[in-house]
Structure formats: structure tokens, C-alpha cells
Amino acid sequence: MTLIAWRSIVCHKLRSILLALCVVIGVAFVAGTFVLTDTIKNVFTQVFDQAYNGVDVSVRTRSDVGGAWARAPIPADVLTEIRAVPGVRVAEGDVFTLGGRIFDAANNPVGNQFAPTFLASWPTESALNSFTLASGTAPQANDEVVIDLEAVTAGNLAIGDLVRIQTTRGTNDFRLVGVAKFGTANNLGGASAVLLTMAGAQIEAGRVGLFDDIAISAVDGVDPDTLQDRIQAVLGPKFEALTGTELSTETSGTINDQMAFFSTFLLVFAAISLLVGASIVYNTFAIVVAQRTKEMALLRALGADGRQVIGSILIESVVIGLLASALGLLGGIGLAIGLKSLLGLIGFSLPAGSLVILPRTIIVSVIGGMSVTVISAIAPALRAARVPPLAAVRSVTMISPQRRRSFLAVGAVVGVIGVAMTISGARSTSLVRLGLGAFCTLCAMSLLAPSIVAPFVHVLAAPVRRLRGLSGQLAEENATRSAHRTANTAAGLMIGTAVIAAALLLASSVTTSTTKILDRGMRADLIVGTGGLAGLGSDVTASLRAVDGVANVAPFRHGVFKIGDATKQLSAMEGAALDVTDPNAALDLDLVSGSLRALDTDGIAVSEKIAKSKGWKVGDTIPAVFATGPHPLAIRGIFRSNAFGDYVVSIATHELLYPDSFDMIAFVQVVDGTSISEVKSTITTRLATIAPAAKAQDRVEYAGVIQAQITQLLNLITALVLLAIIIALLGVLITMLLSVFERTHELGLLRAIGMDRRDVRSMVRWEAAIISTFGAVLGVALGVGLGYALTRTLRDQGISTVEIPFRSLVFMILLITVAGVGASLYPARRASRLNVLTAIAAQ
Numbered sequence: 001m002t003l004i005a006w007r008s009i010v011c012h013k014l015r016s017i018l019l020a021l022c023v024v025i026g027v028a029f030v031a032g033t034f035v036l037t038d039t040i041k042n043v044f045t046q047v048f049d050q051a052y053n054g055v056d057v058s059v060r061t062r063s064d065v066g067g068a069w070a071r072a073p074i075p076a077d078v079l080t081e082i083r084a085v086p087g088v089r090v091a092e093g094d095v096f097t098l099g100g101r102i103f104d105a106a107n108n109p110v111g112n113q114f115a116p117t118f119l120a121s122w123p124t125e126s127a128l129n130s131f132t133l134a135s136g137t138a139p140q141a142n143d144e145v146v147i148d149l150e151a152v153t154a155g156n157l158a159i160g161d162l163v164r165i166q167t168t169r170g171t172n173d174f175r176l177v178g179v180a181k182f183g184t185a186n187n188l189g190g191a192s193a194v195l196l197t198m199a200g201a202q203i204e205a206g207r208v209g210l211f212d213d214i215a216i217s218a219v220d221g222v223d224p225d226t227l228q229d230r231i232q233a234v235l236g237p238k239f240e241a242l243t244g245t246e247l248s249t250e251t252s253g254t255i256n257d258q259m260a261f262f263s264t265f266l267l268v269f270a271a272i273s274l275l276v277g278a279s280i281v282y283n284t285f286a287i288v289v290a291q292r293t294k295e296m297a298l299l300r301a302l303g304a305d306g307r308q309v310i311g312s313i314l315i316e317s318v319v320i321g322l323l324a325s326a327l328g329l330l331g332g333i334g335l336a337i338g339l340k341s342l343l344g345l346i347g348f349s350l351p352a353g354s355l356v357i358l359p360r361t362i363i364v365s366v367i368g369g370m371s372v373t374v375i376s377a378i379a380p381a382l383r384a385a386r387v388p389p390l391a392a393v394r395s396v397t398m399i400s401p402q403r404r405r406s407f408l409a410v411g412a413v414v415g416v417i418g419v420a421m422t423i424s425g426a427r428s429t430s431l432v433r434l435g436l437g438a439f440c441t442l443c444a445m446s447l448l449a450p451s452i453v454a455p456f457v458h459v460l461a462a463p464v465r466r467l468r469g470l471s472g473q474l475a476e477e478n479a480t481r482s483a484h485r486t487a488n489t490a491a492g493l494m495i496g497t498a499v500i501a502a503a504l505l506l507a508s509s510v511t512t513s514t515t516k517i518l519d520r521g522m523r524a525d526l527i528v529g530t531g532g533l534a535g536l537g538s539d540v541t542a543s544l545r546a547v548d549g550v551a552n553v554a555p556f557r558h559g560v561f562k563i564g565d566a567t568k569q570l571s572a573m574e575g576a577a578l579d580v581t582d583p584n585a586a587l588d589l590d591l592v593s594g595s596l597r598a599l600d601t602d603g604i605a606v607s608e609k610i611a612k613s614k615g616w617k618v619g620d621t622i623p624a625v626f627a628t629g630p631h632p633l634a635i636r637g638i639f640r641s642n643a644f645g646d647y648v649v650s651i652a653t654h655e656l657l658y659p660d661s662f663d664m665i666a667f668v669q670v671v672d673g674t675s676i677s678e679v680k681s682t683i684t685t686r687l688a689t690i691a692p693a694a695k696a697q698d699r700v701e702y703a704g705v706i707q708a709q710i711t712q713l714l715n716l717i718t719a720l721v722l723l724a725i726i727i728a729l730l731g732v733l734i735t736m737l738l739s740v741f742e743r744t745h746e747l748g749l750l751r752a753i754g755m756d757r758r759d760v761r762s763m764v765r766w767e768a769a770i771i772s773t774f775g776a777v778l779g780v781a782l783g784v785g786l787g788y789a790l791t792r793t794l795r796d797q798g799i800s801t802v803e804i805p806f807r808s809l810v811f812m813i814l815l816i817t818v819a820g821v822g823a824s825l826y827p828a829r830r831a832s833r834l835n836v837l838t839a840i841a842a843q
Contacts, residue, residue, distance in 0.1 A: 016320055018734050019284055022277040022727050023324035023372050024331055029270030029723075031332025031365045036339050037256070037263045038356040044255050048248040051183035054127035055244040056218040057228050062240045063627045065562055072628045073210035078235065082214055085230050087222035092128050093211030095121040095201040097660055099194045100166035101530070101693040102151055107164065109693045110155035110192065117192040119167055121201035122146060128215040131195060135159065136178030142200035146178035150187035164692065165194055167204045168662035170539045171690055206660075266339075269720040272499060274372050276492040276724045279446070280731035281320075281376035283488035285313065310381040317377035318370065325369030329362060411447030418444050422785075426792040434793050438786050442495055445782055449487035449494070453774070454480050460773050464766050471759045474750075475766035478739065479774075486771055489735040492728030493775030493816060494782065499721045500812060501783025502790060504805050507714040509791045511707045512803040517643045518703050524554065524586040524667035525676050527702045528683065530693045536663040540691045544666055547682050549674040552577070552584035555663035557654050558645070562625040571645035572654035575599035577667065586667035587644065594618035594637030599650040603636040607646040611638045626657040668696070725816065728775070729823040736768055736827035740834075748836050757832035764828035765821050772820025776813040784809070 052058075059082060063071045074093070082091045099119025102110040111117070122138050123129040134149050136159045145163060157163060162173045180195060182188050195201075202208045218227045224243045231241045242250070336355060418440030425434030457479045464472035479486050528544065530536065536555075544553045554577035559570045577586040578596040589596065592608050599605060604622060611617065622633050633649065655661045670679050676698060683696040697705065740747070747760060784804060791799050 016323070018730055019281055019320050019373070020324040020327060022280040022730050022734075023274070023321070023369050024328045025723050025727055026270050026272075026274030026277050026372070027325055027328025027365050027369045028331030028335050029266060029273055030368055031329050031361055032335030032339060033263050033266040033270065033332075034361040034364065035332055035336035035355055035357055037259055038358050038361065039336065039340070039354075040259055041252065041256050042356045044252040045248070047183040047185045048252045051130035052244040052248045052251075054129070054217060055215045055247065056222075056224040057216040057231055057241050057243055058247045059214040059216065059231060059235065059239055059241050060212070061627075062238060064625050065560055065567065065627045071212070073207055073212060074214060074239070076209050076211065078239070079211065079214055081234055082216060082231060085227070085234055087219050087227045087230060089217045089219045090125050090128065091214055091216040092123050092125050093121075093198070094123065094213050094215055095119065095198065095205050095207050096212045097205045097207070098168070098535075099204070100168060100171075100535070102147060102155060102192055102194065103164040103166070103692050104155040104157065105161070107688065107692045110151050110157075111190075115190040115192070117151075117194060118188065119194050119196070119201060119205050121198045122195045123215065124198075125215075125217070127217050131180040131182055131193070134179045134181050136176075139177055139195065139197045139200070142197055142203065143172075143174055144177045144197070144200075145174035146180050146195040147176060148187040148193040149179050149181055151192040152176075152179050153186075166691055166693060167194075168535060168660065169204050169206060171692070172204075266720075269724070272495065272721065273724045273727060274368065276495050276727045276731075278372045278376045279488060279491045279495070280727060280734065281317070281373050282379065283485065283491075283731065284734050285317065285377045285380035286484070286488065313377055313381035314374060317373045317381075321370040321373035322366075324373060325366040328369055329365045332361075332365065333357065408448065408451055411444045411451075414440050415444030415448065418442075422789045426789040429793050429795070431793060434789055437789075441782065441786070442498065445494065445778065446487070446491045449491065449778065450483040453483040453486050456774055456777070457486070457770055460777075461766075461770055464770065468762055468766060470755070471762040472766055474763045475770060478763070478767045479770045485735065485739075486774065489731055489771050490775030490778065492731050493725065493772060493820070494779040496721050496725035496728055497776050497779025497812065497816060498783035498786060499724070500718055501780045501809055502787035503714055503717045503721075504808050504812075505784055505787030505803070506790055506794075506799075507710050508803040508805040508808075509787075509799050509801060510710050513799045513801045514706050515703050516801060517641065518699050521588045521590070521641050521643055522586075522699055523580070523588055523669070524699075525670040526668040526680055526683065526696050526698055527665060528668060528687070528694055528696050529665040530691075530695070536666060536691055536694055540687075540694065541663055541666050543686060543690055544668060544683060547679065547686065549671050549679040549682070550668055551671045552586070552669040554584075554586035554667040554669075555651060556644075556665040556667060557651065557658075557661060557663055559626075559654065559658050561647075561657075563622060568647055569645055570647045570649060570654075572649050572651050574651050578605075578648070584669045586669060588641070589639035589644070589648070590641045592638045592640055594635065596637045596639070596648075598636040599648070599653070600636075601650070601653050601656055602632075602634055603650065603653070604633040605637040605639055605648045606635055608638055608640045610646045611635075628657055631657055725819070729772075729819055732768055732772060732820050732823040733827065735771075736764060736824045737830070739767075740764065740827050740831040747831055747834055751834070751836045760832040761828040764831050765824050768820045768824030768827075769817050772823075773813065773817045775820075776816040780809050780813060 059074070059078070061072045061074055076093065079091060079093050082088060097119055099117045101117055104110055122131070124138075131146070131148075133146070136146065139146055145165065147157065147163065151157075155163075157176055159176055159179065161176045163176050164171060164173050174196075178195075180193065182193065187193065196204060202210065216227070216231070218224060224245070228241045228243050232239075235241065333355060418437050421433055421437030422441060423437075425431065425437050457476060461472065461476035461479070464475060466472070468475070528536070528540070541553050541555050544550060554574055557572040559572070560567055561570050562568065573586070575595075575597040576582050577584070578589055578599075579585055580588050580591070582597075589605070594605070596605055604624070606616060606622075616622070616635055616638075618635050618638060620635050622635065624631055624633050633653075639648075649657075668679070668683070670676050680696050680698065687694045687696065750760065751757075788802055791802050
């Protein structure tokens with residue numbers, strides 16, 4: 001039986017290779033994701049171990065909020081206390097905070113706008129310096145700067161150049177005196193670094209007399225853990241001391257956590273690809289078993305039992321699975337290299353380092369490829385084992401009515417469960433429940449699809465019958481002859497199309513909702529911002545207020561805080577800018593109760609959604625915790641719109657509670673009767689000098705930027721799902737090839753009675769078009785339903801309108817239909833070139 005399985009693979013090389021390719025893409029996704037994340041973890045562990053090699057202990061303020069930027073600064077007298085601790089050889093304070101942007105000679109920002117730029121001090125003690133000079137010298141004066149190698153290269157900068165740098169305190173020119181590396185890396189994982197003298201860094205960061213952390217080196221013979229305990233005992237619970245090893249582990253862990261979403265995102269599409277591949281493998285083995293009915297029956301007649309028949313098919317699936325796993329693992333390594341380059345393009349450049357391929361990656365890849373192929377082949381193998389010897393006199397094996405009823409019953413039950421979970425997830429805003437419901441619904445549709453093939457195909461094929469006559473009629477009959485085969489072939493296309501359709505609907509709904517929110521809630525005429533993490537300098541808002549024609553400028557800030565164990569996002573604006581009774585109000589948050597103007601250093605406004613879920617009302621006090629410690633806030637107002645967050649405080653509160661308080665956006669109100677375009681032009685000219693990274697945009701332009709970001713995400717999702725659709729199209733190719741083989745005798749008779757080669761090719765192509773359209777239409781219908789549920793699940797995130805992109809969906813159906821026809825070109829050509837006499841003689 002092993003020999004029979006091997007000959008089946010060898011005699012059908014193309015089929016075996018195509019089957020393996022159906023699984024390869026999904027395995028490659030899994031392997032590539034693991035290789036990439038393992039490589040990132042290993043590289044940054046090495047970099048941070050080297051960077052903090054000379055630091056035995058590091059001290060910082062304790063924060064229950066989390067995040068280095070959310071910590072309160074350290075007073076200078078703490079450094080004096082630490083230096084007096086026995087075992088301390090040297091201790092030095094550091095400034096390390098979000099800085100701003102670096103600009104090249106043409107005044108263009110250097111680096112990716114979504115990657116931060118850190119402002120830091122250059123330590124005088126080399127052992128405590130995480131940076132190393134690649135060239136030049138350390139900064140000696142407050143107007144001298146050292147910049148990381150990646151930024152210097154990207155900005156085409158040279159030592160001696162005057163470099164414009166925007167910080168949270170303003171924009172100034174500094175003399176570039178040195179180029180630095182972070183350990184062995186050219187930058188900090190995509191982030192840039194601006195390194196000044198201690199005094200210069202304290203001035204630019206607003207840290208005069210303050211530090212962000214204190215680095216300590218121990219006397220020879222003193223263990224870092226011992227020194228850590230001594231320092232912690234002196235400082236008390238307000239501060240925390242970490243060993244250099246703990247600091248390195250925590251920092252590299254933070255980057256790994258940031259990459260976790262990216263890896264999960266890729267693994268989701270790997271799962272989709274494997275699911276589509278599994279459906280193709282199952283369908284192919286089911287067709288092959290049906291076509292080999294006589295062969296199986298003869299084996300049974302010659303003495304082979306059911307277990308041997310099952311074994312031969314499973315051996316074939318194991319070989320194909322091993323081939324897919326090997327190719328997928330190799331493809332995953334190549335994919336990891338490509339993704340590494342992609343991360344560099346979006347600003348997350350990785351230090352040099354070899355790829356890491358752990359045994360876990362190999363094991364998971366092999367198990368994944370084997371599981372998909374073997375499990376998908378089990379049902380057809382069991383079916384083959386039940387073939388009686390007398391079946392040798394028959395030509396085909398049909399699926400019994402009892403099995404059809406079983407498919408219907410199981411599909412109906414799974415469908416009811418899936419729909420119920422989907423509706424429940426949408427109502428409760430639970431993405432996990434929605435995801436499980438979507439998976440069950442997809443499975444149910446795959447089980448129920450054979451029952452609706454005939455009516456669907458009759459409708460879809462009506463124009464084909466009229467246009468192509470006999471070829472169209474035969475294409476329709478071939479598609480409906482085996483409903484299960486047609487449904488299974490279309491299943492992969494259905495899954496991929498459903499995901500894209502849901503993503504299109506979500507993107508369209510987000511765009512429409514954003515436009516409506518801006519039309520309804522935006523009162524400001526212009527929005528000034530950098531579009532990234534840099535923020536605006538402290539002098540920008542004051543400078544904008546001095547522009548002729550500007551009635552008011554309302555700054556916008558954000559941060560994080562905690563309520564209990566939950567970390568929440570916080571927005572900050574002046575209360576007057578949120579009061580719609582004020583003619584210069586910037587935003588309309590749709591006040592429900594209370595007053596937004598009443599915000600002060602002890603007040604907060606919350607969204608109606610949060611207030612209802614917590615049972616809060618105006619006058620209640622929230623036990624909020626910030627980086628600076630607990631700070632209870634009284635609810636002054638409750639609003640309906642959450643487009644700008646669920647929690648809003650005043651600018652005064654933000655300055656009180658956040659050590660790094662700077663404006664992210666400025667909303668500008670223009671004097672009535674003044675030309676908005678003229679004011680915008682004046683502001684743009686001024687920004688070129690004081691904040692070159694910032695732009696002034698009207699509402700339409702601002703909405704366009706948001707839409708462009710949504711489109712980028714949609715394009716990424718579409719590109720990933722297209723790989724699954726490619727697998728599904730391979731399934732169409734395999735099915736049509738097997739169909740041509742199965743109908744060799746029939747094709748010979750058709751040719752003998754007068755059908756020419758052109759009509760044969762047309763018949764095969766139209767059959768593929770019908771199957772592809774069937775899968776695409778089912779996918780769009782399913783995707784629209786799931787997309788609608790997803791928008792309802794995310795309604796608390798500001799998605800207020802469901803918008804169905806009809807044109808995009810119709811275009812996608814047409815595109816998939818054309819792709820299906822393309823996949824059938826080779827089978828159609830092969831069918832048309834069959835020798836008539838040989839085909840007639842085939843059985």
C-alpha cells in the first residue's frame with residue numbers, strides 16, 4: 001500500500017505540488033512570524049545587555065501607571081543620597097525623555113514620523129553611557145549635539161553642520177559634534193536620539209535640577225544585588241532600584257510586547273491561509289477518492305482491508321504534508337527577511353543580527369503542515385475504506401441523501417450558534433465572542449453551501465447560457481453535477497472574500513463616521529499638528545495666537561492614568577474650548593449633563609458610555625492614579641461623543657499631573673469674516689520657522705489624512721488576504737484539472753459529435769467562472785454581515801454609521817471571477833487538446 005501511495009504521488013506530480021503549495025503559504029506565515037519575533041527578541045536582548053553592561057543599578061521613581069514617560073522626575077538631592085551609599089563607585093543622573101524632531105538642511109523631518117525622537121543627556125562616565133561614539137566627540141557646550149548614526153545617515157548630516165531640532169520647549173539650531181550608536185545598534189529600534197550636555201538636556205526637556213533616572217556603578221567586589229538592596233533601603237518606597245540585568249530584561253521585554261500585536265496580526269492571516277489550504281486539500285482528496293472508486297474496489301477485491309486503504313491515502317497526505325512543511329519553513333525564513341526590511345521602511349529598523357530559528361519554529365511548522373494535510377485527508381480516506389468490492393463495476397460514487405441531510409443538520413446547528421455568538425458579540429462589544437461567532441458562521445456556510453449550489457448556479461449561469469449556448473449550458477451542468485465539489489472549491493474563495501469584504505465595509509464605515517464626527521463635532525476651522533509622536537513646541541500655541549485673523553487657539557494633549565488596575569487614555573483641553581455656548585469653542589462633545597467649562601485641577605468629564613457602565617453621575621469622585629501619585633477627580637460633566645476619548649481634563653490638570661506636558665494638536669478658530677485660507681497660509685509660513693514638522697489643515701484635509709491612514713491599513717489587510725485567495729485559486733486550478741481527467745471519456749464524445757476545441761475551452765473556463773463567482777458572492781454576503789457586526793461591536797470607538805461600499809464589492813466579485821477564469825486556462829487548454837480516440841476509449 002505504501003508503494004501504491006508513492007506511485008500515486010509520482011504519477012500525479014503537478015497535483016501533488018499544487019496541493020503542497022496550498023499549505024505552504026500558511027506554514028510560511030507561521031514560520032516567518034516566529035523567526036521574526038525570535039530574531040527581534042534575541043537582537044534587542046544582546047543590544048540592551050551590551051548597552052547596560054556598565055550599569056550595576058539604576059534608580060527611577062516608582063509609577064503605578066507604567067511607561068518611562070509617565071514617571072515623575074527625580075530631584076537632584078536624591079543623587080547626593082545615592083553617592084553616599086556604601087559600595088557606590090560612581091553615580092550620575094540622566095535625562096531621557098521624548099524630544100521632538102530632527103531636520104535636515106532642507107528643513108525636512110528626518111526619520112519616520114511615527115517613530116519617537118528621544119532627548120537625552122550624554123553621561124560623562126563612560127561606564128554608565130549606553131551610547132558609544134561612532135565618530136566625532138561628546139558634546140561640551142549646551143549648543144552642541146550628538147545624534148544617532150541612523151538619523152545622521154538618513155538626513156545626510158555631517159559633523160560640523162548646524163542641525164535644527166524641535167523639542168517640547170521650542171526649535172533651535174545645534175552644532176553636530178558627534179555620531180553615536182546605541183550599544184552596537186545604529187539607533188533605538190527605529191527611534192532617534194538627540195544627545196546634549198546635562199545642562200542642555202535639562203533646559204530643553206524642562207528638567208532643570210531634575211533627572212529621569214540615575215545610573216550607578218558599584219565598587220569592585222560589591223554585588224549589584226547587594227548594592228540594589230542598600231540603595232532601595234535608603235530611598236524608600238517612592239523610588240525603585242533595578243539592577244542592570246533587570247533593566248535590560250525589562251527594556252527588551254517592552255519592545256517584545258510592542259511586537260506582540262504585530263505577530264498576532266500575522267498569525268491570524270496564517271490561520272486563514274491554513275484554513276483555506278485545508279479546504280482545498282480536503283476537496284482534492286475527496287475528488288481523487290471518488291475518481292479512484294474502481295481502483296479502491298479492486299484493491300478490496302484482491303484482499304486489502306479498510307485499514308490498508310486508509311493507510312495508503314494517509315501516507316500520500318503525509319508525504320505532501322512533509323513537502324509543504326519543508327517548503328513553508330524555507331518560505332517563512334524568506335518572509336522573515338522581507339518583514340524585517342518592511343519594518344525598517346516604517347521606522348522600526350532592527351540592529352544587525354542573524355536570523356534565529358528555534359526548534360519550536362521547526363516543530364510548529366512541521367506539525368502545522370502535517371496536520372492540515374493529514375486531517376483534511378481523513379474523511380476522504382474513511383470514505384474510501386467503505387468502498388465495497390462490487391463498486392468496481394460502477395464509474396462514480398455519489399454522496400448518499402442521508403449524508404446530505406447530515407451536512408444540512410450539522411450546518412444548521414453550527415450556523416445558529418455562529419449567528420447567535422456574532423449578535424451577542426456585537427451587542428456586548430466583545431471582539432473575542434464576535435471572532436468565535438464569525439468562525440462558526442464560516443464553517444456553517446461551508447457545510448450548507450452544497451444545498452444552495454443548484455439555485456445559485458442557475459441564476460449565475462443564466463446569462464452564460466444565453467451568450468455561449470451549448471458551452472454555457474454544459475458549464476452550468478458540470479458545476480451543478482457535484483454540488484459538494486463546487487461548494488468545496490468555492491469555499492476557499494468564500495473565506496478570503498468574506499475577510500476582504502468585512503475589511504472594506506469597516507474601512508468605509510470608519511471613514512464615513514469620521515467625516516460625520518468632524519462635520520458635527522469639529523468647531524475649529526484649522527487643525528495644527530505633526531501627525532506623529534513629536535507634538536508641538538511650547539512656543540507654538542502662543543505664536544499661533546499672535547497671527548492676524550486668529551480668534552482662539554485651543555491646545556490638545558493626552559496621557560494615561562489608572563482607575564483600579566485598568567490603564568485608561570486621557571485627553572486634555574481647556575473647558576471653554578469644549579463649551580458650545582462659547583463662540584470660540586473648538587469641539588462639540590455633545591454634553592449630556594453638567595458643565596465642561598467647569599473643569600479645573602480637580603475635575604474631569606467622562607463619556608456617557610463610561611458613566612452608564614460605572615454607574616457614575618455628575619458630582620461623583622473618581623479614584624484616579626497618575627504617575628505623580630493618586631489624584632481623585634470629581635465628575636463635572638458627562639458627554640455623548642467619544643471621538644476624542646472617554647476621559648477629558650483641563651490643561652491645568654494635565655500640567656499638574658504629567659511631568660512631560662506638551663501640546664499634541666492645536667485647534668484654531670478664525671475670526672468671523674476672515675479668509676480661512678489666508679490665515680492658514682500665514683500659519684504655514686510661521687510654522688516653517690518655529691515647528692517645521694507641523695502642518696495646518698482645514699477639516700477636509702484633516703479628514704483626508706485620517707482616511708489615508710485607514711486606506712493604508714486596508715491595503716495591508718487586503719495584501720495578506722490575497723495570499724489566501726491565491727491558495728483558493730490554486731484550488732480552482734486543481735479542481736478543474738481533476739474534472740478534466742474525470743470527464744476524459746465525456747470530452748472525447750463531445751469532440752466526436754462536433755464540438756471544436758474552442759467550445760471545449762469555453763466550457764471549462766465558464767465552469768471556473770461560475771464556481772469563482774459563486775464563492776465570491778457568498779463571501780461578499782457573509783463579509784457584509786460580519787462587517788456590519790464588527791462595526792456594531794466597535795461602535796463605542798466612534799463608528800456611528802455603517803457604510804456598505806457597493807462599488808468596491810462588485811469590483812471585487814468581478815476581479816475574483818476573472819482570476820478564476822485565469823486559473824482555468826491551463827486545464828481548458830489541456831481539455832481541448834485531448835486525443836479524441838484516446839479520450840473515447842478512456843473509462
